[in-house]
Amino acid sequence: MCGVFGVFLEESQEAARYTYLGLYALQHRGQESCGVVTSDGSFLRTHKDMGLVSEVFNEEVLAGLPGRIGIGHVRYSTTGESSILNAQPLVVRTRYGTVALAHNGNLVNSSLLEKELQQDGAVFQSTTDTEIILNLIAKTKAKNLEEAVIKACRHLKGSFALTIMTDDTLIGIRDPLGIRPLCLGRLDRGYVLASESCALTSVGAEYVREVLPGEMIVIGPGGFNSYYYGGHGSETLCIFEYIYFARPDSVLSGKNVYKVRTRIGAELAREHPIEADVVVPAPDSGVAAALGFSKESGIPYDYGLIKNRYVGRTFIQPSQGLRDLGVKIKLNPVPSVLKGKRVVLIDDSVVRGTTSANTVRLLKEAGAREVHLYVASPPYIKPCYYGIDTSSEEELLAAKYSLDKISERIGADSVTYLSLEGLEKAVGTGADQMCRACFTGRYPVPVVLESEVKVRCS
Numbered sequence: 001m002c003g004v005f006g007v008f009l010e011e012s013q014e015a016a017r018y019t020y021l022g023l024y025a026l027q028h029r030g031q032e033s034c035g036v037v038t039s040d041g042s043f044l045r046t047h048k049d050m051g052l053v054s055e056v057f058n059e060e061v062l063a064g065l066p067g068r069i070g071i072g073h074v075r076y077s078t079t080g081e082s083s084i085l086n087a088q089p090l091v092v093r094t095r096y097g098t099v100a101l102a103h104n105g106n107l108v109n110s111s112l113l114e115k116e117l118q119q120d121g122a123v124f125q126s127t128t129d130t131e132i133i134l135n136l137i138a139k140t141k142a143k144n145l146e147e148a149v150i151k152a153c154r155h156l157k158g159s160f161a162l163t164i165m166t167d168d169t170l171i172g173i174r175d176p177l178g179i180r181p182l183c184l185g186r187l188d189r190g191y192v193l194a195s196e197s198c199a200l201t202s203v204g205a206e207y208v209r210e211v212l213p214g215e216m217i218v219i220g221p222g223g224f225n226s227y228y229y230g231g232h233g234s235e236t237l238c239i240f241e242y243i244y245f246a247r248p249d250s251v252l253s254g255k256n257v258y259k260v261r262t263r264i265g266a267e268l269a270r271e272h273p274i275e276a277d278v279v280v281p282a283p284d285s286g287v288a289a290a291l292g293f294s295k296e297s298g299i300p301y302d303y304g305l306i307k308n309r310y311v312g313r314t315f316i317q318p319s320q321g322l323r324d325l326g327v328k329i330k331l332n333p334v335p336s337v338l339k340g341k342r343v344v345l346i347d348d349s350v351v352r353g354t355t356s357a358n359t360v361r362l363l364k365e366a367g368a369r370e371v372h373l374y375v376a377s378p379p380y381i382k383p384c385y386y387g388i389d390t391s392s393e394e395e396l397l398a399a400k401y402s403l404d405k406i407s408e409r410i411g412a413d414s415v416t417y418l419s420l421e422g423l424e425k426a427v428g429t430g431a432d433q434m435c436r437a438c439f440t441g442r443y444p445v446p447v448v449l450e451s452e453v454k455v456r457c458s
């Protein structure tokens, strides 16, 4: 889970500001670190740091990043890898000039590639697989950067959506299965690439289309060119983008995420009718599904939980004795909505169950008579190797326990999941072609479970 952005402006030198606004819109895809690289035609300048876009960038920083071309990245990392060295975009000098790269995705053959590159003398500064991609590009003998990128990408297995830039070119490229999203937008005088269409809207760009699986788009002064380097033409987009990752106002493969989520909620209501007094969303990821559920079931929707939107990563965790208060600073129940009620709590998914258990406890403490957790996706039973922070089956609640046991551990009166068929129906055409491996164990890119292979988000 990360977000990438890229902009090519024909005249204006404001690429940094466009990239800043684009990253702001993509902040939900990663809050660990962020960065922007720009080119004024001769030099690439970088600014990146740990923290949110609003914490890392200010007027002075943006003024120090002049240029017509820019790329940016917001990063979500796995535990233990939260380091400035892993902040992106990464910038290196190569035979093709200075190259900057931002990556969303996860390679499943990164250990193997890293070992091969090290044997050839490559050195690594970070622990992200993104550096592997840059090393592959740098060592590839090719006519030009575009050819080197394609040759390098043919070695990669897993998911990747990349924005790449030099001093005069912007490139967007997507893995042959299109597991991670990337779309193209048009400005009056320029082009934009972004993980999600919400970032196009935020910079005033018009949505053109998705970058297709196995496609590379090269943007220069004369417009853009498209090249296909792999893939079978059809998309295997991560279905979790619709369930949780993407922002509701984004459009992915022609489908508005909010609409899909309300259909998911309606499907959940049809599959599992229940008698209850109020439907409460887990903020904010359960909101659209809860609205769909409420409309279909006729059970009133209400805000039983209020989220404090201003708790950033700099929030100091309270001491052990005040831990409960810490939870309440982030999320607070509304007793007048909950007292004596039979509550249907709608959440997008349950992975480890820790958050759900906390939420159910808050609802009960606020006086809810019953809490029934309705999950707007099927049981999450297999780890994701393409960019989500779940490294082992051991951590996954639904992989280990029966429904009764899950209810008991979460403290809910019942737990109900949407079926895979229900999810596919709600997503619509092509859903059976998407990656659904965390629900089925059928991985679109074979995963070699070597003990040394680590799941790493770039």
Ligand code: SF4
Pocket (backbone or CB within 6 Å): 179, 238, 239, 240, 241, 383, 384, 385, 386, 387, 388, 435, 436, 437, 438, 439
């Ligand atoms: S395994 Fe699940 S979370 Fe990972 S890419 Fe596939 S659908 Fe998405």
